[in-house]
Amino acid sequence: MPRALIVDDDLAFQLGLAEAVRREGLEVSTASNLAEARAEAARGAPDAVLLDLSLPDGSGMELLPELEALPEPPDIILITGQATVETAVEALRRGVADYLTKPVDFARVKMALANLTRTRELREEIGSLRGELRSLGRFGHLIGASPAMQGVYDLLARVARTDASVLLTGETGTGKEVAAQTIHRLSRRHKEPFVAVNCGAVSASLIESELFGHERGSFTGADRTHKGVFEQAHRGTLFLDEITEMPHELQVRLLRVLETESLTRVGGSEMLRVDVRVVAAANRGAEEAVSAGRLREDLLYRLNVFPVLLPPLRERGEDVELLANHFLAELNREEGTDKQFAPSALTRLRVHSWPGNVRELRNVVQRAFIVSDDVIGTDALPLRPPVAGEPEAAREQGLTIHPGTPIAEAERRLILATLEHCERDKKKTAEALGISLKTLYNRLNEYGGGRGAGGAAS
Ligand SMILES: Nc1ncnc2c1ncn2[C@@H]1O[C@H](COP(=O)(O)OP(=O)(O)OP(=O)(O)O)[C@@H](O)[C@H]1O
Numbered sequence: 001m002p003r004a005l006i007v008d009d010d011l012a013f014q015l016g017l018a019e020a021v022r023r024e025g026l027e028v029s030t031a032s033n034l035a036e037a038r039a040e041a042a043r044g045a046p047d048a049v050l051l052d053l054s055l056p057d058g059s060g061m062e063l064l065p066e067l068e069a070l071p072e073p074p075d076i077i078l079i080t081g082q083a084t085v086e087t088a089v090e091a092l093r094r095g096v097a098d099y100l101t102k103p104v105d106f107a108r109v110k111m112a113l114a115n116l117t118r119t120r121e122l123r124e125e126i127g128s129l130r131g132e133l134r135s136l137g138r139f140g141h142l143i144g145a146s147p148a149m150q151g152v153y154d155l156l157a158r159v160a161r162t163d164a165s166v167l168l169t170g171e172t173g174t175g176k177e178v179a180a181q182t183i184h185r186l187s188r189r190h191k192e193p194f195v196a197v198n199c200g201a202v203s204a205s206l207i208e209s210e211l212f213g214h215e216r217g218s219f220t221g222a223d224r225t226h227k228g229v230f231e232q233a234h235r236g237t238l239f240l241d242e243i244t245e246m247p248h249e250l251q252v253r254l255l256r257v258l259e260t261e262s263l264t265r266v267g268g269s270e271m272l273r274v275d276v277r278v279v280a281a282a283n284r285g286a287e288e289a290v291s292a293g294r295l296r297e298d299l300l301y302r303l304n305v306f307p308v309l310l311p312p313l314r315e316r317g318e319d320v321e322l323l324a325n326h327f328l329a330e331l332n333r334e335e336g337t338d339k340q341f342a343p344s345a346l347t348r349l350r351v352h353s354w355p356g357n358v359r360e361l362r363n364v365v366q367r368a369f370i371v372s373d374d375v376i377g378t379d380a381l382p383l384r385p386p387v388a389g390e391p392e393a394a395r396e397q398g399l400t401i402h403p404g405t406p407i408a409e410a411e412r413r414l415i416l417a418t419l420e421h422c423e424r425d426k427k428k429t430a431e432a433l434g435i436s437l438k439t440l441y442n443r444l445n446e447y448g449g450g451r452g453a454g455g456a457a458s
């Protein structure tokens, strides 16, 4: 039988809660202060701890790291008298499973405990996904094995099981929407709706009713009651794309909905409760949008409980090849073909700077697939080959190397870009780089696509 530890100094409350938890089929032990809780947690190896925040000998928060450090860390449900957003945010950041506010609604206790089972399953699922990604370079629908993407996977895995709001930022085409879907898929809400709305694509006059719905007759043309996306996403996940395009006054309303978990439709007066996990996305830095006055700071703070930055494709190294082959394999499967990239084509893809990121890559592969027979060569890639002396060209070669790039990776990119620049003439390339022709051949061989990175073996 799973075990729960209840830590609360209000004995009458402790008793009532213990009763409710027992009814859910858990064995219950209790503690009235931090010291007792420590002893009890060490002795009883609880599966769940229901923890009051204000205890006679300190804050329940102090216990979090100790509980996390147990051999089998329990799930933690916080109980708090003051329902401040700050507490919730801080607690979710530190990985608690859920939190209840006093006076506790016993129906909520039941739900929180039921969710725990799901959370355990999810942990295992995420664990296996992590294993999968290490070997195959995938995580949910996301493809990529680069260190930059592994960092993203870790964050997504950690945040998915909580209800915390997430803010995804990244250039266009970096996979923000795919990341949002992945969060939903790995959350305990995965069987409920995932609803996406692009705040930049809905006209300012319609967006309020699009988000919050409207009552019949609330404005000309509102001939029937309309449920907004918040209601449609009830119990599920709402993806608010291009959040910075949302008009200011609506940002205020959105913030209120997030804080009160309830809304009124346009032209309505009834308060409707909504249980929605919000994932928002912005193309550029959110802080930048705040200073430009396009995003309210309080809304950013509320959404930014868990920021995740999707790195640009040009910083993902080998992922370009992985993704290109993935998209090609998809097309081959659909069309029953077996087209392959010529090694020179892969080199060309690797040195491009991909301003449109993964979306651009996908389009380029699609086009190349259509115009090619069995082998996809560089001529099928509409990527303008760099022209010497043109500053634009230098940028297109993707030679932005960021601090922290491993030297071997920087060297690889430099060599491949120079090779392209010298129109694949290896003698010229070696001269330009100040290395021997033999060294160049060796490097090209190491890069796997060696044969191709320009016929190194010839
Ligand atoms: N890591 C990835 N693995 C596989 N496919 C990806 C990945 N990232 C993006 N894609 C694909 O690239 C395309 C663009 O992705 P997505 O729409 O998620 O980008 P975005 O960041 O939301 O872009 P925008 O800011 O322009 O809306 C989609 O077709 C998506 O399936």
Ligand SMILES: [Mg+2]
Binding pocket: 176, 177, 241
């Ligand atoms: Mg998008």
